[in-house]
Amino acid sequence: xxxxxxxxxxxxxxxxxxxxxxxxxxxxxxxxxxxxxxxxxxxxxxxxxxxxxxxxxxxxxxxxxxxxxxxxxxxxxxxxxxxxxxxxxxxxxxxxxxxxxxxxxxxxxxxxxxxxxxxxxxxxxxxxxxxxxxxxxxxxxxxxxxxxxxxxxxxxxxxxxxxxxxxxxxxxxxxxxxxxxxxxx
Numbered sequence: 001x002x003x004x005x006x007x008x009x010x011x012x013x014x015x016x017x018x019x020x021x022x023x024x025x026x027x028x029x030x031x032x033x034x035x036x037x038x039x040x041x042x043x044x045x046x047x048x049x050x051x052x053x054x055x056x057x058x059x060x061x062x063x064x065x066x067x068x069x070x071x072x073x074x075x076x077x078x079x080x081x082x083x084x085x086x087x088x089x090x091x092x093x094x095x096x097x098x099x100x101x102x103x104x105x106x107x108x109x110x111x112x113x114x115x116x117x118x119x120x121x122x123x124x125x126x127x128x129x130x131x132x133x134x135x136x137x138x139x140x141x142x143x144x145x146x147x148x149x150x151x152x153x154x155x156x157x158x159x160x161x162x163x164x165x166x167x168x169x170x171x172x173x174x175x176x177x178x179x180x181x182x183x184x185x
Contacts, residue, residue, distance in 0.1 A: 059106055064126060082137075084176045087180070
């Protein structure tokens with residue numbers, strides 16, 4: 001039950017952060033969101049730092065789970081169009097529904113991690129099936145310096161997601177096509 005409650009509190013913290021921003025993330029706000037008695041969150045996560053660590057850890061786990069399953073939802077990445085389609089699916093997921101909420105929380109935590117090395121370490125991009133699919137695609141197309149190109153491509157896509165969150169828009173397919181074309185040069 002303890003780990004279930006910790007997960008519920010971390011998920012509730014993600015929701016609070018997505019809805020209210022970093023200033024709204026308090027133990028009391030998480031208690032309310034989780035429909036728990038006052039003091040529950042602070043009993044599990046004594047400090048704000050502990051709460052943020054739990055939130056970021058949960059956020060990374062959710063993101064990793066999504067990225068591990070996503071390639072199974074796509075056909076094999078053989079063409080540039082296949083890769084663009086996969087990135088379009090990912091960016092759409094990151095800008096709508098639960099993905100949007102997690103993206104808002106992730107960017108808030110990313111800014112917070114500038115001052116918190118522990119958070120930064122948790123948020124460092126991890127290996128996942130999505131990243132590996134991009135790496136393999138670029139290698140199969142003879143791209144030199146695959147690691148750097150993969151990192152650059154995915155960082156640019158992340159920037160487009162950030163822009164979509166801020167502007168309330170979608171990631172233009174043409175932008176994804178341009179990024180893939182540049183990565184293949």
